[in-house]
Amino acid sequence: MAFLSIFLLLAGCAGNAPRAPATTAQTRPAPLLLISIDAFRADYLQRGFTPNLQQLADTGVRAKAMQPAFPSLTFPNHYTLVTGLYPDHHGIVDNNMLDPKLGRFSLGNRKAVADPRWWNEAEPIWVTADKHGLKTATMFWPGSGTKIRGYRPDHWLPYNGKLTPTQRVDRVLQWLDLPPGERPTFLTLYFDRVDHEGHDFGPDSPQVDAAMHRIDAAIGRLIAGLKQRGLYRRMNIIVVSDHGMAPSPASHVILLDKLIDLQDVTITSMGELAGLIPKPGRDAAVEAALLKPHPHMHCWKKQDIPARFHYGSNPRVPPIVCSPQTGWDISTSGWLATHKTTPGSHGYDNADPLMRALFIAHGPAFRDGLVVPEFPNVDVYPLMTHLLDLPAQPNDGSYDAVKDMLRPDAR
Incomplete structure (x- = not known):
């Protein structure tokens, strides 16, 4: 689910830890x-x-598809990117x-x-950029409104779902109008409406089509603004999504309370991925019930999760x-008594084409009219650090796997 109403962040910009000397033009x-x-x-394209x-x-590079990381959910994949x-x-x-130490994290837990x-188990690219003297700006990216390893972006906004796509684009253009010493070199821009409509109406709905059209109009406004500023041919742009969307009929529900005694577990998550912690002494009973074959669900002990999930x-x-199984939902009778399932979902097996x-x-760095095979989204990060001439932090991606997207002189 997209991160609607989740950031309780102090507006504005806070001081960062000491950075390298600023780069020159x-x-x-x-x-x-x-x-x-x-x-x-x-x-959808x-x-x-x-x-x-x-x-x-x-006029640039398009991948036939990009494979999200598992689980194919919003926060995990935005941080992977x-x-x-x-x-x-x-x-x-x-x-x-x-x-074990911090307690519970959820989209509605603003304090968490x-x-x-x-977030401190990793260093996002805007932190590395700041450390090396580049200015940064983020428009609604998970983690960007908190200080990670002593840094937060130079320009950022607390999440506000009411900010229209046009307003988001205009703010990015305003950041690009700043004086050279304040102008960001790395920026992010986030749109959530396609996700909301996909959840609420399903991926094949006219509402999703309308949301795509609206976001595309905002992209057109961005391109026009970059051309007016002489930036269109000088700026590298990467457009991604975090995952896809699958139809999820209301009848496709797996009820945990039909399989186990809910008093025997602590449930960390449900829906398109369920996490359970057996209570002391109840491990054997819970494992016996869940680890056996189920018609529309597969459960594992964490150490037995297939290696391809990297999880x-x-x-x-x-x-x-x-x-x-894609299109199914893991829930409980109690939850369903007060909530509705949604016609569209994601979070499933990341190898599924619907994800x-x-x-x-x-x-300027990218080749023209190139279509490349599907690749994993971990490769986007080393591509970006190369474009920004930054030292890549330890990562799971491969620059060699994506460098052929670039013009020879940009490799």
Whole structure:
């Protein structure tokens, strides 16, 4: 689920830890703008509602798809994109999780979301950029409103879901109008409406099509603004999504209370990924009930999660993890008595085509009219650190896997 109403952050900009000397205009790399369109499934581009995105793809680089990290949820994947680490390695392992020392993290727990200790297991690219003298600006990116390892972006806003796509674009353009000493070299921009409509009406709904059209109009406004400022041919732009979206019929529900005694477990998350912690002495009973085959769900002990998921070593991953079949939901009778299921969901097996994400890149560093095969989203981070001439922090990505997207002189 997109991060609606989750940031309780102090507005404005706070001082960062000491940084390297500021770069000069001669040494500063070309500006880089990272745009996320939450839940824009890779095949949405073919629907014909996004001519501006299509133009960027046709005159730049487009991937057939980008594979999200597991679980294919918003917070884990947005942090993967800016750290190059799988969720198991950067610590944001779910939208809802328990930490042995910090307690509970959830999208609605504003105090937890603003606590840097949840984010400090990794260093996002804006922190590295700040350390090396580059100015940064983030428009609504998970983690960007809290001080991570002593740094937060130079320019940022607390999340406000009422800010329209046009207003978000205009703020980014305002940041690019700042004097050279304050102007950001690395920026992010986030749009959430496609995700909301996908959840509320399903991925094949006219509401999703309308949301795509609206976001694309904002992208058009951005392009026009960059051209007016002489930046369009000088700025590298990467457009991604965090995951796709699948239809989830209301009848496709797996009830945990039909399988186990809920008094035997602490539930850390439900929905498209369930995490459970058996209570003392109840391990055997819970494992016997959940680890056997189920028609629409697979459960594992965390140490037995398939290696392809790169998931299960972090202390925040609960002892038992259950992944439902795409389109199914793991819930309880009590929860369903007071909540409704949604027609669209994500968080499923990241190899499922319905979870595939968008990737488009355009700018002076990128080749023209190139279509590349599907690749994992951990590779976006080393691509960005290369473009910004920054030392990549330890990560799970591969620059060699994506360098052919670049013009020879930019490699």
